Amino acid sequence: MDDAPTSPTPVLAPVAAEDIAGLRGFNRYFTRRIGALDDHYLGQDRPLGEARLLFEIGEGPVSLRELRGRLGLDAGYLSRMVKALEGEGLVRVSVHPGDSRLRVAELTSAGRTEVEEQNRRADALADGLLKGLTREQRGQLTGALADAQRLLRLAAIRVEVVDGTHPDARTCLDAYAADIDARFPEGYDPATLVPPHEVSGRSGAFLVAYEEGRPVGCGALRRLADGAGEIRHVWVHPDARRLGLARRLLGELERQAVARGHRVVRLDTHASLTEAQAVYRACGYTEIPRYNDDVYGAHFFEKRLGR
Amino acid sequence: MDDAPTSPTPVLAPVAAEDIAGLRGFNRYFTRRIGALDDHYLGQDRPLGEARLLFEIGEGPVSLRELRGRLGLDAGYLSRMVKALEGEGLVRVSVHPGDSRLRVAELTSAGRTEVEEQNRRADALADGLLKGLTREQRGQLTGALADAQRLLRLAAIRVEVVDGTHPDARTCLDAYAADIDARFPEGYDPATLVPPHEVSGRSGAFLVAYEEGRPVGCGALRRLADGAGEIRHVWVHPDARRLGLARRLLGELERQAVARGHRVVRLDTHASLTEAQAVYRACGYTEIPRYNDDVYGAHFFEKRLGR
């Protein structure tokens, strides 16, 4: 058990030099070769900044504030670019109906045409690149890129301990409640959610996972009457599923439990959450008899925290 | 045979939309997230162009001509940047000993220190990214990136038909001859190489594979006395091995053979080239009895070009 080759839940370990070299080598190759190419083609006759802006406005109307955040631009710089695009008839700007300080931009039909042309060019570029490969190799490439992207996204997600009353904690719990309310045949009563004070300070913890500053997952640890830890409300935003984030949250919650002196953690799940049950089992949890009177609980799990 | 799920040698087929979308999605994610981060950190207090230049000078002395090629810079622009770095005491420039038109740049110890600092920062960035993953996930990521890079390199290689007398053809054949001369216990006599006229025009073809403008592989097709095609001198530069380029060259040579009306191609290999034999077998070649008096040939193969 001590020298298990793979660890069921994440353990922090120093990063191997070859992994760093691999990532850096790929980064050099990719950005200099493919990325640069793409930027060059995307822009064509238009400055890259404007091309990116058009692309980012894309579908529905977007507020300038949103664009500023997404592209990381200076307010003045953005304002001027939008004005230039408006002057060319590619973008229409209007005042936000709800808040007159905000301005929202959307593409005109000419703008839409230009974005389509951009997409055509980018597709042609990708097509030209992939053409040299067999169908099988293309599939391998697509698979490898998907795996890499999944892992890079997971790696970029930061898990932080926040207070149970933190707005991001509430946002996540609301989404969690809505989510399972839709999934449980009997619905879900939000009053069942763990109260903020139980997951704050010494007695418990609340974790929020952030991807690019946006909360995309959470998990709570509280103390049971008998002194064991209890994990509750492990949730992952639909956009961030299938990355392995639930496992990561679980591991972080276990670390929090260890730090609070718990030697064992328990949790329960609803009968309908079969994937969750599989995750718990894979992470070293074993099924135990009912240990509480939770109306939604159907399966009960426990894990001893060793080391 | 007609509907075999995987094709032994490359066949051109339209690129699936999902492969294009996969590559484009990854490109967007990667360049905007990782690449941009990297550039930002790499530069720090120094313009990106100069930072890249320092990195590229790296070890041993490099001629400005070489740097110009590698970074794709304008001669005047490069000249000025080198001068600026020289002024800061990071780079030492001297006249090339062999050709006084050329100038060679190398790092001073201050320059080396700065590049080390660059590397430390880039390593720290990669380390910070990978830290969120388990050791197993890091290994998966490194593997996926290596696969993707291998396939992207292969995809970016262009195979062209050149005249047998073309300098790139000669370069490749010289490298090929030197390569096998070192591998064959009995050495290799370059006089055995196919004469240029046999691989030009209607009777044959000479293919050169280019990676970023540099020849990295070749292959020849000529016509045998009985009208069959013969494939010879399939060679891949050591830097471009393990990408699957030999298979690709083989496939292109077969296409050339079909275009010239050959219904069958043959080839021979030296007893010591066991990997090559494996490739031929995997690409649908079957071993046949000796069909020529080549002193180096030990195994003889044939493939019918059907459809």
Next chain:
DNA sequence: CCATTTGTTTGACTCTAGTCAAGCAATAGG
């Protein structure tokens, strides 16, 4: 209702990156 805060605009800059052409020195090719 008054003071902040937020979202945006405008003017005035800076710096990086890059182009283009003229010119000079060394070399290569006939």
Next chain:
DNA sequence: CCTATTGCTTGACTAGAGTCAAACAAATGG
């Protein structure tokens, strides 16, 4: 030996990308 050619430098210029501060209007919080 003469004429390209190659490699580099210099001057003159441009455009893209971005910063910073002042100003102003709408919304928000006491």
